[in-house]
Amino acid sequence: MYHCVKLARQLAMQKTEGKTVIYTAMGSEWRPFGYPRRRRPLSSVVLDQGVGERIVKDVREFINNPSWYTDRGIPYRRGYLLYGPPGCGKSSFITALAGELEYSICILNLSERGLADDRLNHLLNVAPQQSIILLEDVDAAFVSREESPQTNVAYEGLNRVTFSGLLNTIDGVASAEARILFMTTNHLNRLDPALVRPGRVDLKEYIGHVSPYQLRRLFQRFYPDSPVETAENFAKEALALGRPISAAQIQGLFLMHKHDPQALFGHIDFLAPTVAISSSQSDLRSQTRTL
CATH class of the missing domain: 3.40.50.300 (P-loop containing nucleotide triphosphate hydrolases)
Structure with a gap:
């Protein structure tokens, strides 16, 4: 037993x-x-x-x-x-x-x-x-x-x-x-x-929402063989949209172009925000992390 x-x-x-x-x-x-x-x-x-x-x-x-x-x-x-x-x-x-x-x-x-x-x-x-x-x-x-x-x-x-x-x-x-x-x-x-x-x-x-640091890191994680300059360019073009972007949106875009990072640059406009940032949400960043 x-x-x-x-x-x-x-x-x-x-x-x-x-x-x-x-x-x-x-x-x-x-x-x-x-x-x-x-x-x-x-x-x-x-x-x-x-x-x-x-x-x-x-x-x-x-x-x-x-x-x-x-x-x-x-x-x-x-x-x-x-x-x-x-x-x-x-x-x-x-x-x-x-x-x-x-x-x-x-x-x-x-x-x-x-x-x-x-x-x-x-x-x-x-x-x-x-x-x-x-x-x-x-x-x-x-x-x-x-x-x-x-x-x-x-x-x-x-x-x-x-x-x-x-x-x-x-x-x-x-x-x-x-x-x-x-x-x-x-x-x-x-x-x-x-x-x-x-x-x-x-x-x-x-x-x-994703920062320039996150955009670069996410790109490098999905496309480790791509030059650092490509990751930098992707981050710049995504931020140039002037829209809040979530990590889920970035991942969704990457999954559409798993093997062709260059194709991303023709579809960056697809990164439309799922939510709008209100003034109260923007103020959250400035609040103390540790209570």
């Missing part, structure tokens, strides 16, 4: 070796969603210069220093917020980060009907070890208390999770420790300040 259990365990480990397991909440427990996915290289997600490195460094320091928290009586948990326009790499980076750390990802939808405060707290406390808990588009479930009453009523009707219940789950007395929590949003200004204060969100980073 022991040998059968050992063999089954070895087979299960082989299925997930070198892969990232995605979990979703089913009732009061986490269950694998689909088959384990091949780990995405961290280098495949090109963020603006220094952004990805800052996050990775912070996460590694957290993972490698549990005793530092214990010795100082600080709860051993870490919260991150990635914000910015859609299609710019927030979820992709978290997926690649999980692969780099050899962690799994537990995705939780706060807008799910039937998700109550007690179930939310339970799920975060029983998440698999060595996993990243991901709350995507958190603004869709909760808005700032300064929003109009009509808006609040509309949002409250989506689920049974209360705002105070979420806050207590993140850093209340019964909240889980040894936990890495990532939240994403397209609209930072819609989040209540209580949700993103220090202790709940320890580090926040803006993931925006």
Whole structure:
């Protein structure tokens, strides 16, 4: 009997070796969603210069220093917020980060009907070890208390999770420790300040439209044999459009011309923006990264 259990365990480990397991909440427990996915290289997600490195460094320091928290009586948990326009790499980076750390990802939808405060707290406390808990588009479930009453009523009707219940789950007395929590949003200004204060969100980073640095790096990654000058020219022509461009748009253009980088230059005009930058989104860049 022991040998059968050992063999089954070895087979299960082989299925997930070198892969990232995605979990979703089913009732009061986490269950694998689909088959384990091949780990995405961290280098495949090109963020603006220094952004990805800052996050990775912070996460590694957290993972490698549990005793530092214990010795100082600080709860051993870490919260991150990635914000910015859609299609710019927030979820992709978290997926690649999980692969780099050899962690799994537990995705939780706060807008799910039937998700109550007690179930939310339970799920975060029983998440698999060595996993990243991901709350995507958190603004869709909760808005700032300064929003109009009509808006609040509309949002409250989506689920049974209360705002105070979420806050207590993140850093209340019964909240889980040894936990890495990532939240994403397209609209930072819609989040209540209580949700993103220090202790709940320890580090926040803006993931925006592509910069000249990203354009060059993305081009060089897709076309490693092309001269550096070609990457520079591509970046200049793309920026000359005067439009905000997402990483998803750039990747889509590259996929249309996998083997012919020169053909890109005849189709750069196809990089039409999916969203317009409002003045409030532009101001996000200037906000402090660390709360």
